[in-house]
Amino acid sequence: MKLVTVRVDGVHRAGRVDDDVVTLLDFDDVGALLAAGGLDAARSASGPTVAYAECDLAPVVPNPDKIVCVGLNYADHIAETGRDTPSHPTYFxxxxRALIGPNDPIVLPDPAISADVDWEGELAIVIGRSVRLAGDREAAAAIAGFTVVNDVSMRDWQMRTSQFLAGKTFEGSTPVGPCVVTTDEIGDGLGLDITTELSGVVKQSSNTRELVFSPIDIVVDLSKIMTLDPGDIVATGTPSGVGRARTPPEFMAAGDTLVTTVAGIGELRNEILAPRSA
Amino acid sequence: MKLVTVRVDGVHRAGRVDDDVVTLLDFDDVGALLAAGGLDAARSASGPTVAYAECDLAPVVPNPDKIVCVGLNYADHIAETGRDTPSHPTYFxxxxRALIGPNDPIVLPDPAISADVDWEGELAIVIGRSVRLAGDREAAAAIAGFTVVNDVSMRDWQMRTSQFLAGKTFEGSTPVGPCVVTTDEIGDGLGLDITTELSGVVKQSSNTRELVFSPIDIVVDLSKIMTLDPGDIVATGTPSGVGRARTPPEFMAAGDTLVTTVAGIGELRNEILAPRSA
Structure with missing residues (x-):
């Protein structure tokens, strides 16, 4: 099953995608659906329908309690950053406020604030039920499905101190979606081709089987720290090919189109726009 | 004005503290009061009253949109970590789910998960109105007031990768409160004595005038990244005297009492409890 959050008359509404039709469901968004335990009922629920092609898609979970990102989780990306393979997942x-819909534009910051806007295509876990101190089986059962994130990164802000957060959470920088594909359809999230293209040029191309820490590993580990809640999003890390690691470094510019694809889930397609004048 | 969030009959309720009396206000908590622009009306609002001494205090903002922490912001603490004075604030x-009330116990994790539970007493900013791309004046006006946080840190998890987050967000580890003191009463947050005592022994003693980046500096800088929202909490960093930097290192144990005080605001008083058996 593929679930989306659509913008209808200025509010959010959860929907189920069947081929090219979206059935609107009685939940405000996919996060609310998951929190209410509505996943099974959603499979057969009826409701008004709209054409998928005409939907204005919101971030698939617009208001997650938590957004966790895993850094340094593909061997090839670790190599390009010059770091050692970690013994534990790196979280930030x-x-x-960073989240935008899968087809929303990314508006660049004023270049006096940041000019180093880079891409990081990622598979993301969407939590379906609360889980704490999980073993592998509980972790697997807690995953509702998977979506796509581009962890767009302001490298100047990311690198100006030891902690990445500042460069990872610029307002309106992180597309998420287009849908959550449930685990009965997509499995454990491994073995999926993942690509990032900038203006038609492939910049990142890998497969989620290259993940150092699998989605289940990550949920087991995070659940030692805290309860994961329905709708929580966990971005699992990016493969090699980010702009900062290129020679010379490459960053996004107004007029670019960023397309991030995970096979079996779908694509994020984001126009890069010039800064809004003050 | 001092504002608190109290637990009444299993739900949260905002209150105004006048000496030893709390007047209950028509808001679910201090975050909801701030989001509704209720600060001015709260000064003269009437309502049912309860004795302060009998109040069960919740985290003063139980559900902030954001909790931002500033690391390495007191010169003496920077020295004890062996790092250089930063040119920019370090954010994580x-x-x-980390937040607990000002008098709630801190339950230690299973020692097989973490045994290195350390203290970090801090002054925290509470945002009162939305602010983005602020100058100094807008930043000052966006600060509703100040509260106290102990950024209790699982050092083993904090230090196992480059990113601090994992050790900073253990569930139920971070007391916040007891109240928000508004800026008309407490000013810009500078010049306040700050102490952390563990079981009656002073471990940290400093003054917020030693902050490298002031509350206004921090709000100006953060507002370049994203909109700050009413109820957002920004912990401004800890002075020297943390357990990890001591020789030998010291950590908290069951039976300890952690008391964190900022002059003019009040104290957090948290019993340290043994792990819950599985």
């Missing part, structure tokens, strides 16, 4: 956060 | 995050 984003705030909800 | 906590999730809301």
């Amino acid at each position: 956060a984003k705030y909800r | 995050a906590k999730y809301r």
